[in-house]
Amino acid sequence: MDNTSKLLRIENLQIYKGDTLLLSIEASVAAGEILTVMGPSGSGKSTLLSWLSGMLDPAFRASGKLLVGAQDITQTPSHLRRTALLFQDPLLFNHLSVSGNIEFGMQQGKSSSKKQRVLDALACVGLSGMEARAPKTLSGGQQARVALLRVLLNEPSVILLDEPFSKLDSQLRQATRELVFAQIRQRGLAAILVTHDQSDADAAGGRVINLSTTGADKQC
Numbered sequence: 055m056d057n058t059s060k061l062l063r064i065e066n067l068q069i070y071k072g073d074t075l076l077l078s079i080e081a082s083v084a085a086g087e088i089l090t091v092m093g094p095s096g097s098g099k100s101t102l103l104s105w106l107s108g109m110l111d112p113a114f115r116a117s118g119k120l121l122v123g124a125q126d127i128t129q130t131p132s133h134l135r136r137t138a139l140l141f142q143d144p145l146l147f148n149h150l151s152v153s154g155n156i157e158f159g160m161q162q163g164k165s166s167s168k169k170q171r172v173l174d175a176l177a178c179v180g181l182s183g184m185e186a187r188a189p190k191t192l193s194g195g196q197q198a199r200v201a202l203l204r205v206l207l208n209e210p211s212v213i214l215l216d217e218p219f220s221k222l223d224s225q226l227r228q229a230t231r232e233l234v235f236a237q238i239r240q241r242g243l244a245a246i247l248v249t250h251d252q253s254d255a256d257a258a259g260g261r262v263i264n265l266s267t268t269g270a271d272k273q274c
């Protein structure tokens with residue numbers, strides 16, 4: 055793989071908490087690739103995602119660079135980065151309908167074409183006819199799919215997945231995972247998946263970074 059095909063590049067990243075080095079990473083992710091990050095509790099997985107999304111807590115200090123394509127976005131504020139986060143909790147707004155949730159944050163455009171895109175996307179993930187429903191009336195798996203569409207229709211270049219399947223039972227987990235990974239590959243996004251689950255890493259099929267236990271919570 056040459057450099058031009060690497061959509062996301064993390065160069066010489068070091069994150070410190072006080073004087074302690076929490077993590078040190080050099081990595082690249084191609085369009086459509088899913089890089090998995092694993093490691094014990096406290097090893098810095100969520101901290102890494104915070105840095106990637108531009109929301110590192112001031113308790114930490116980071117050095118290194120983050121590039122998307124040729125653009126250095128290390129200092130770019132979080133709301134101007136085309137990075138999207140998908141969490142284990144779908145975090146849907148209950149005062150908005152399913153389509154209102156998906157349209158939230160979509161790029162400017164004609165309202166009628168936005169609506170059609172939402173309807174097409176809902177049909178794609180098996181949620182036809184659910185556009186007017188309140189999120190709380192959907193099952194956990196259906197909510198997960200709405201959360202995915204909300205992120206995807208915002209057209210990110212990079213998607214950060216923080217244990218997004220961990221609240222789903224095993225059958226639903228597998229189906230949702232296949233859908234999410236297929237969308238990532240079809241749309242050519244660079245993805246970073248944080249998980250504790252080896253089957254997630256196997257399904258992602260890409261490289262795996264194991265954060266060391268250096269900064270991890272010590273066991274008694």
Ligand SMILES: Nc1ncnc2c1ncn2[C@@H]1O[C@H](COP(=O)(O)OP(=O)(O)OP(=O)(O)O)[C@@H](O)[C@H]1O
Nearest residue numbers: 071094095096097098099100101102111113269271
């Ligand atoms: N806002 C913060 N201020 C100070 N320390 C923090 C903060 N957030 C996390 N930490 C500490 O930084 C270390 C890394 O935490 P982080 O949440 O990144 O670990 P993790 O690998 O995601 O853990 P888990 O698998 O349990 O979610 C831990 O020791 C944690 O206690």
